Amino acid sequence: SDVYKRPAPAHQPVSGWLQPPLFEARRDFTRFDRQEHARLDNPWLAWARHTAHRLGEAHDWPRGVRLDVGRALVIVLSGHVSGEVVRHSEIFPALRSRGLSVQRTVEVLADIGVFQDDRTPSFEQWLERKLEGIASGIRRDVEHWARLLHDGGPRSQPRDEATAWGYLNRIRPVLLEWSVRYGHLREVTRDDVLTQLDALHGSQRRHTLIVLRSLFGRAKKSGTIFKNPTSRIRVGQHEYGILQPLEPEHVNNSVAAVAKPADRLVLALAAVHAARSGAIRRLQLDDLDIGNRKLVIDGRVRPLDALTLHVAREWLDHRRYRWPDTANPHLLINKFTALGTGPVSAVSLTTPLRGQAATLEQLRVDRQLEEALSHGPDPLHLAEVFGLDAKTAIRYTDSARALLEQAAEQQLR
Incomplete structure (x- = not known):
């Protein structure tokens, strides 16, 4: 034909x-x-x-x-x-x-x-369902706040869609309860907020207060309420436990579970370079410099070790053979993304290690903890090597210091 x-x-x-x-x-x-x-x-x-x-x-x-x-x-x-x-x-x-x-x-x-494209965005459908049952006066403020989280505004950057979902899901039961008694957010008092928080503990209490602060703060800026009832309510300091290194058998099981060249490269990037899955998905071909043995992860240049160099070459050979004419500039591609220019999905990275005790995220954390243990609990060094913020670097060094002290006490005994 x-x-x-x-x-x-x-x-x-x-x-x-x-x-x-x-x-x-x-x-x-x-x-x-x-x-x-x-x-x-x-x-x-x-x-x-x-x-x-x-x-x-x-x-x-x-x-x-x-x-x-x-x-x-x-x-x-x-x-x-x-x-x-x-x-x-x-x-x-x-x-x-x-x-x-x-x-x-x-x-x-x-x-x-x-x-x-006349499709209704999934966010709009989801938002409509979540706002159902909320009093009309409260709903207007909540809808305006949720859209600003999702789309951004003149003075605010858009947040990740999962953040908007998580925020509204967290406080929806509270909003439904307030809708029985009130018709507008300006009627909510400090005691109402404290009553809701007193029924929660730990991270749930902290997260709920953070979300309510965001909602009432936006309503205050918009002029729809006169006083923020969440003001001067303390969030409280979150107490982190001591990070523990992975068991060698768990790491070995994860290494044995990956068989494809792309999966082996992903594992090396997480376990050796402590790269987050998002950073791995964003990697471009130009970020990998085989000749100079360098790798750029989220703008930070890292030397290529022998293991990563080996699996990277293995993957590039497979990529060149499987999709010789693809226009996708990303380092990692698959049979779906090879037809376009977008990154692979997050699920495609995590699926090979599903059910394993050592996941990609745990391998990344273990690598940073290992650096703190071998080099010494120095937050400045961790921040420089992995690009961590100050609070995260201090958390790793605190865990490393505690583990080193425990090991010293056992030796003395």
Whole structure:
């Protein structure tokens, strides 16, 4: 079929004056019949097929993906005319029922400027559910605060989506209880806050107070309350336990559990360089300098040890053989991200060590503790080597000092 041949060069169709539509007419692509509806000479389809070929070559799409996108474009653009938009809600049922790639088709449609994403963001759906049952006056302040956490504002940076979720989930029971008695946050008193906090202990009490301070602080800045009822309520100092080194058998089990080149590199980055999973996912190819034996992790240059150098070379050989033409600049890729330019998911890093006593995070912590034990409990040294903040570096040195004192006492005995 002509759909599967290399498309001829094409350009954006020239559009003249367009009659604005009188009303919105949504199309049902699930009823598409190839023999009846396919119009392979449509100029928009020709341009889209040429664009898909260009994107496929740039991102090394497998042949199966290219064929799927070609079929999808025939379905979506055979009857397309200038001025129309293709909505996600229109194409998703038709392509998904046929097993065609929605994501790659959307990339092509967006590139030629005819795609409209009419999906409701997951955060909006989640927020609507969480605000249900909260008094309208309280709800307005909470909604404004939650959106600022998620989206940011003129004087505030957006927080991670998980932070916004965690904050609202933490205080939702409190807000529901207050909604029974009050219609606005300005009615909440200091005694109301203390009553809620007295029923909590430890980290739950501290976290709840931190979140309430954030909410009432924002409402005070917005002028919707006159007095902040959380003022001068002390959070209290969190007492950390002594960090303990991992057992050698646990480390050995984790080493034995990783078999793929990418997983071995991830393990080395966490266990040798104490790299967080987010930093590992963000690593670019340019951050790895094999010739000079250097590695840049979140802007901090580290020397490449023999182990990391070996597994890095092993991974690069595998990456070059498996995806020779990928345009993804990240050091770590997989069969999904090789088709684009984004990082691998956090789950793909943690899955190989699922069920192990020594996880990536524990290996990272163990490496920093080991540095404090071998070099001496010096927070300045830890901050310089791993880029830790002062409080975290002091926590590691306190644990190392306690472990060294315990070892000295046992020797004396």
